[in-house]
Every structure is written in C-alpha cells, then in structure tokens.
Amino acid sequence: MEKQLMKGNEAIAEAVVRxxxxxxxxxxxxxxxxxxxxxxxRLPEVGGNFVQSESExxxxxxxxxxxxxxxxxxxxxxxPGYSLLQEGISYIASAELPCLIINVMRYGSxxxxxxxxxxxYWQAVKNGGHGDYRSIVYAPASVKEASDLVVFGFDKAExxxxxxTLLSDASISQMMEPVELPEMxxxxxxxxxxxxxxKGEGKARSITSVMYFQExxxxxxxxxxxxxxxxxxxxxxxxxxxxxxILVSYGITSRICNEAVELAREEGIKVGLLRPISLxxxxxxxxxxxxxxxxxxxxEMTALAQMAEDVALACKMKQPVYSLAGGMEIFEASDxxxxxxxxIDGKAKEVF
Amino acid sequence: xxKKKPAACFVDNKYCPGCGHGIINxxxxxVLEEMGIYEESIGAIAVGCASLMPETFAVDCIxxxxxxxxxxxxxxxxxxxxxxxxxxxxxxxxxxxxFSETMYSAIRNENITVIFVNNSNFGMTGGQMxxxxxxxxxxxxxxxxxxxxxxxxxxxxxxxxxxxNTAYIARGSLTNNANIMKTxxxxxxxxxxxxxxxxxxFIEILSPCTTNWKMDPIKAMEHIEKNxxxxxxxxxxxxxxxxNA
Amino acid sequence: MEKLIIHKESCKSCRYCIENCPKGALYIxxxxxxxxxxxxxxxxxxxxxxxxxxxxxxxxxxxxxxREV
Ligand SMILES: Cc1ncc(C[n+]2csc(CCOP(=O)(O)OP(=O)(O)O)c2C)c(N)n1
Ligand code: SF4
Ligand code: SF4
Ligand code: SF4
Numbered sequence: 001m002e003k004q005l006m007k008g009n010e011a012i013a014e015a016v017v018r019x020x021x022x023x024x025x026x027x028x029x030x031x032x033x034x035x036x037x038x039x040x041x042r043l044p045e046v047g048g049n050f051v052q053s054e055s056e057x058x059x060x061x062x063x064x065x066x067x068x069x070x071x072x073x074x075x076x077x078x079x080p081g082y083s084l085l086q087e088g089i090s091y092i093a094s095a096e097l098p099c100l101i102i103n104v105m106r107y108g109s110x111x112x113x114x115x116x117x118x119x120x121y122w123q124a125v126k127n128g129g130h131g132d133y134r135s136i137v138y139a140p141a142s143v144k145e146a147s148d149l150v151v152f153g154f155d156k157a158e159x160x161x162x163x164x165t166l167l168s169d170a171s172i173s174q175m176m177e178p179v180e181l182p183e184m185x186x187x188x189x190x191x192x193x194x195x196x197x198x199k200g201e202g203k204a205r206s207i208t209s210v211m212y213f214q215e216x217x218x219x220x221x222x223x224x225x226x227x228x229x230x231x232x233x234x235x236x237x238x239x240x241x242x243x244x245x246i247l248v249s250y251g252i253t254s255r256i257c258n259e260a261v262e263l264a265r266e267e268g269i270k271v272g273l274l275r276p277i278s279l280x281x282x283x284x285x286x287x288x289x290x291x292x293x294x295x296x297x298x299x300e301m302t303a304l305a306q307m308a309e310d311v312a313l314a315c316k317m318k319q320p321v322y323s324l325a326g327g328m329e330i331f332e333a334s335d336x337x338x339x340x341x342x343x344i345d346g347k348a349k350e351v352f
Numbered sequence: 353x354x355k356k357k358p359a360a361c362f363v364d365n366k367y368c369p370g371c372g373h374g375i376i377n378x379x380x381x382x383v384l385e386e387m388g389i390y391e392e393s394i395g396a397i398a399v400g401c402a403s404l405m406p407e408t409f410a411v412d413c414i415x416x417x418x419x420x421x422x423x424x425x426x427x428x429x430x431x432x433x434x435x436x437x438x439x440x441x442x443x444x445x446x447x448x449x450x451f452s453e454t455m456y457s458a459i460r461n462e463n464i465t466v467i468f469v470n471n472s473n474f475g476m477t478g479g480q481m482x483x484x485x486x487x488x489x490x491x492x493x494x495x496x497x498x499x500x501x502x503x504x505x506x507x508x509x510x511x512x513x514x515x516x517n518t519a520y521i522a523r524g525s526l527t528n529n530a531n532i533m534k535t536x537x538x539x540x541x542x543x544x545x546x547x548x549x550x551x552x553x554f555i556e557i558l559s560p561c562t563t564n565w566k567m568d569p570i571k572a573m574e575h576i577e578k579n580x581x582x583x584x585x586x587x588x589x590x591x592x593x594x595x596n597a
Numbered sequence: 598m599e600k601l602i603i604h605k606e607s608c609k610s611c612r613y614c615i616e617n618c619p620k621g622a623l624y625i626x627x628x629x630x631x632x633x634x635x636x637x638x639x640x641x642x643x644x645x646x647x648x649x650x651x652x653x654x655x656x657x658x659x660x661x662x663x664r665e666v
C-alpha cells in the first residue's frame with residue numbers, strides 16, 4: 001500500500017470505513033466535522049449508513065442500536081458535543097457492546113474554543129458518564145497512528161465488548177501527513193451470538209445492563225477492567241534508558257516534547273519522553289521500569305494539569321511530579337526546556 | 353373462536369393490576385405472531401414501566417436510554433432493514449425527555465413503528481406530571497391539579513406529527529372490547545406499513561395507570577372514556593398511502 | 598365444541614373481564630391465588646366462548662380450547 005498525504009480527520013474517517021464500520025451517526029462540531037463530512041459520502045459508497053443526527057444524544061443512541069445489532073458503529077465529536085455522548089457511552093458500556101467514539105479535543109470548558117487542547121482528559125479517561133465502567137482510550141500522536149488506532153480500536157472494542165475512545169486533538173486531526181491506510185476489511189454482524197437479529201427459534205436476547213443478569217456482578221465487572229489494565233497498556237519511550245528527567249506527554253504535545261528531548265540532550269541534560277498511547281489503561285508499567293529517573297514532568301494542554309495525577313499514581317509518588325500545563329498558548333520546545341531547567345535548578349514547584 | 357396467548361407473552365407480566373401495558377404487550381405480540389414476523393422482530397424498549405417488558409416478552413430487545421428509543425430503533429433498522437423494528441415507550445419517555453428523538457424519527461420518516469403508551473403521567477417514578485397530563489389533573493408534581501397557565505397545554509403529539517411525511521398514524525384506546533380490537537388493527541397496519549417500507553408508523557394508545565391514578569381499574573377505564581378521550585381523539589390520522597404517494 | 602380455560606394463577610383481579618362479559622358468566626368467588634389475588638371463575642353454562650374476556654384481560658388469564666368429546 002503506498003503512502004498518501006492526508007488530513008488527520010480524513011485519514012481517521014477512511015480508516016473507519018476500512019475497518020468494516022458500516023454505521024455513523026453524528027452532529028457537526030469543529031474541529032471534528034471533516035470526519036462527519038467525509039463519511040457522509042464515503043459510507044454510502046460501501047453500502048454503509050450515515051446519519052446526520054439532530055443531536056449528539058440521538059447520534060450516540062443510534063450507535064447504541066447499531067452496535068447492538070452487531071455492526072461496527074461509531075460517532076465522533078468535540079467539546080460540548082462530547083459531553084452529550086456520555087449518557088450513551090455509559091449505556092453501551094453497561095450492556096457490554098463494542099463501538100468506537102472519537103473525541104477531537106478542542107480547548108476549554110463550556111463552549112470553550114475550537115483551537116487545540118487536551119482538557120477532556122479527565123472526562124474521557126476517568127468516565128464522563130455515570131456508573132462503574134471505563135472506556136479504553138487511545139491517544140494518537142500522528143495521522144498515521146490515528147488511522148492505525150481506529151482499526152485497532154474496533155478490534156479491542158470487540159475483544160473486550162467495551163467502548164473504545166480515540167482521543168485525538170485539533171492538531172492531529174487538522175494536520176496533513178503521509179499515511180499508509182489500513183487494508184479494507186469486511187465485518188460480519190451475525191458472527192456474534194449476542195447481536196440483535198430477531199430471536200429466530202432460539203431464546204429472545206435482551207441487550208441491557210449486564211448487572212441485571214450477571215452473577216456476582218461486582219467482581220465480574222472489576223475483573224473485566226483489571227484484565228484490561230493488565231493486558232492493554234501501550235506506550236512509547238524515547239531516550240528514557242538513562243533519563244533522570246522524564247517528560248510524560250501524549251498526542252500533539254508529545255511531539256513538542258520529542259523536540260525538547262533533542263534540544264535538552266544537546267545541552268547534555270539526561271531527558272527522556274514517555275508517551276502514553278493508551279490513556280486507559282494508563283501505562284503504569286512504563287513508570288515502574290524506569291531506573292534512573294529523579295523527576296517526572298507532565299506536559300499537557302490543560303490548565304489544571306489533569307494527567308499529572310495519573311503520573312503521580314503511576315510512579316507511586318516515589319519521584320516528584322512537575323507539570324507544564326495550560327492551553328491558551330501552545331508550548332514550544334523551548335518552553336519545555338525551560339521547565340526542565342527550572343526543575344533541575346529547584347525553582348519549579350512540584351504538583352505531586 | 354379459539355384463543356391462546358401469543359408465544360411472546362411466555363410468562364406473566366409484572367405490571368400492576370388493571371394496567372394497560374399488559375393488554376398492549378399482548379396486542380403487539382399477537383400482531384407480530386399473526387404476521388409471522390415475531391421471530392424476526394427487534395424491540396427498543398423505553399425506560400419507564402415499559403422496562404418491565406423485556407423479561408416477560410420473548411422478542412429480541414434492547415433497553416434504550418430514557419427518551420432515546422426511537423433513535424436506538426433507527427440505528428437498528430438502518431443496519432438491519434429486513435427486520436421488523438419497533439419502540440415501546442411511555443409518554444414521559446417519548447414526549448418529555450425524548451421529544452426530539454421521537455419527532456426527528458418522524459421527520460426523517462424512519463421505517464420503524466413506535467408504540468406509544470399515553471397514561472397521562474410518569475408511571476414508574478410514582479405518578480409525576482407528564483406532557484400528556486390533563487388540565488387540572490392531580491399528580492405528585494401538580495398536587496393542586498395541572499395549571500396550564502404554567503405548564504402549557506396537554507401535548508397532543510399526533511397533531512404535531514400528522515402534517516409530516518409519515519406512513520401511518522393512529523390513536524386507539526383499551527376501554528372495551530371494540531376499542532381493543534380497533535387498537536389491534538391500528539398496530540397491525542403500522543407493522544404492515546413498515547414491512548412494505550412505507551416509513552414511520554406511530555400508534556398512540558390511551559392506557560390506564562391504575563396505581564398512580566389511585567383508581568379502581570373499572571373506574572380508570574371510565575375516566576379514559578369520559579375525560580381522556582375528549583382531549584385525545586381516537587382514530588386514524590395518517591392513512592397508509594396518503595403520503596409518499 | 599369450545600371451552601373457556603382460566604389460568605387462575607395469572608389473574609390480578611382487575612375485573613375487566615367481568616365488566617365486559619356479555620353473558621355475565623364470570624365472577625369472583627373470593628378464593629385467592631398464589632399471587633394473593635381473588636381470582637376469576639366462569640360459569641360454563643352461561644359462557645358462549647365469545648373471547649371477549651380473553652381480549653380485555655391484561656394478564657393472559659383466558660384460553661379458549663377445543664373441548665374433548
Ligand atoms: C435520564 C433519566 N432521567 C430520569 C429517569 C427516571 N425515570 C425513570 S422512568 C421515568 C418516567 C417514565 O414515565 P413514562 O415514560 O410516562 O412511562 P410509564 O412509566 O408511565 O409507563 C423517569 C423520569 C431516568 N431513568 N433517566
Ligand atoms: S405504575 Fe402505572 S403504568 Fe406502571 S405498571 Fe403500574 S399501573 Fe402500569
Ligand atoms: S368467553 Fe365470552 S361469554 Fe365466555 S366468559 Fe368470556 S366473555 Fe363471557
Ligand atoms: S381481566 Fe384478567 S386479570 Fe382482570 S380479573 Fe379478569 S381474569 Fe383477572
């Protein structure tokens with residue numbers, strides 16, 4: 001397969017089609033809209049269904065129905081629209097159905113703004129909806145990775161019968177990069193015993209919260225997520241081997257950190273980068289294997305240093321955790337380097 | 353005339369004595385069975401007393417979120433157009449929290465059937481005011497009777513829907529044998545419309561909530577005859593073939 | 598010949614059937630079923646197996662079967 005230059009959102013949308021997804025329902029919002037626009041013509045080409053729903057609430061509800069019918073189904077949104085998806089995500093998780101949700105993060109609470117941000121970390125990773133569930137969350141740092149994680153996400157959603165969230169951001173989704181698209185695959189919705197298809201001669205199926213019939217539900221559901229936490233941690237490490245300071249960063253900010261590592265290394269500072277790819281489960285194993293680390297710096301586009309909490313938990317607070325946080329202005333690699341130096345000089349205040 | 357409960361009603365239902373849901377469950381099951389599509393059908397079941405249904409109704413079902421059954425059903429039907437897909441919803445569900453999902457399914461003329469149970473209150477949560485609650489009707493949130501100066505008028509959704517491009521819309525009741533037979537005919541027409549891909553079909557059914565009305569079942573049926581039917585007129589409002597012609 | 602069967606354990610005593618039976622063939626004696634409701638009984642002499650009670654009952658109590666001869 002040859003490489004082509006594609007915009008993040010379009011590569012994501014094409015990967016959705018190639019993953020065998022035949023159903024999308026969603027509502028326009030910047031910076032997600034190209035996904036919706038692309039699928040509006042592309043899905044019908046492959047015999048799929050595209051619905052521009054009257055709201056995100058309706059869109060995720062349609063996805064819930066389509067997923068219950070065994071189809072690969074997805075929706076995408078941003079900011080306030082992502083908030084409206086939460087009811088449906090909780091129901092989909094409660095019924096143990098697979099589906100893919102894409103949040104192209106913009107910045108701020110309330111209406112916020114359409115520029116890049118990472119301030120939906122808590123909502124996406126810790127559960128925006130009610131009750132005991134988790135969504136598996138993947139954060140791509142390039143257009144190529146975004147498109148790969150779409151297919152991987154659908155597979156994991158089915159493996160664990162659980163929603164998967166692709167946490168993109170306005171930069172990754174709007175930039176043009178070369179990408180090698182995944183192969184086209186077909187999905188058979190009848191392969192699942194549980195998918196709604198009419199009872200036939202068998203017993204009627206009831207898609208509803210599994211707590212109504214699952215024996216020993218509390219332990220069952222706890223074990224399900226423990227298992228995901230054990231097996232599904234994904235991360236990338238750059239120059240962490242001898243690193244005394246490790247930057248922790250995901251998505252678009254990890255690329256800035258990448259540059260910062262190079263700059264700092266040129267000055268002889270032993271810096272590395274730990275880039276979580278799965279945000280849930282958080283890659284705690286990556287922290288436990290670090291030998292030389294003296295401090296972590298969580299670098300993220302949130303005013304409240306949302307991910308820093310997870311860094312502190314992951315290193316069990318054995319090292320101090322600092323943060324470079326905020327999204328009103330995009331950090332440059334030099335800002336990151338300055339932070340590193342402040343930490344070394346003891347001028348920075350740790351957050352944990 | 354031989355009579356036997358339909359196979360879908362395989363165990364006793366869990367509704368209160370005299371509740372209309374039991375009759376409506378049976379009518380839906382009879383129609384699906386008589387049309388030979390009961391094993392091919394899928395129901396999106398609302399939150400409310402409707403959610404007592406899946407356990408006692410042997411059709412493939414999904415528990416929709418409160419209000420969203422019509423959107424959930426649309427998702428299923430678009431993926432599986434050869435299956436019969438219906439919703440089963442109360443008035444709080446379909447017209448309060450789910451007004452938008454219900455109306456937009458009608459606006460898009462989704463090829464689904466909505467079974468809409470109007471019992472003029474929120475049954476499951478203890479009898480609060482619903483959009484359909486009658487003027488001056490006492491509920492737990494209108495203890496002095498519904499004051500339409502504050503709440504607006506009782507919602508006649510069929511009036512809002514009937515000018516849309518839909519396949520079939522009717523309103524029936526359960527107050528006597530003749531009305532029950534008519535309601536069954538409406539339900540049959542609705543499913544036939546769907547089978548022929550005619551589009552959206554909507555059956556509203558005036559139904560007693562004996563428990564929250566605090567009425568003896570016979571009195572509750574009399575109340576529907578005397579007070580509810582004049583507000584929510586019975587009959588067919590969109591005939592098959594009338595639109596989309 | 599047809600016969601009306603009553604599944605008395607399903608009866609919730611709402612009386613719709615009694616109210617609607619054109620022959621006055623149904624009545625509640627006062628005996629209580631396992632659910633705790635005084636259930637309906639039929640006077641077969643009066644019943645014409647018209648099926649109305651089946652139709653108005655919310656609880657699937659009635660069945661009309663072929664009577665064995
Ligand atoms: C989002 C949400 N809000 C509120 C509720 C609580 N709730 C459950 S059932 C119900 C009302 C149901 O009334 P109706 O749709 O009229 O059905 P009925 O019980 O009368 O058949 C409400 C408000 C809920 N389950 N979900
Ligand atoms: S509360 Fe009302 S609607 Fe619900 S089962 Fe009882 S009578 Fe029926
Ligand atoms: S079948 Fe007809 S006559 Fe017989 S008990 Fe029922 S309603 Fe009465
Ligand atoms: S209608 Fe059915 S539930 Fe009601 S009293 Fe008669 S037999 Fe019993």
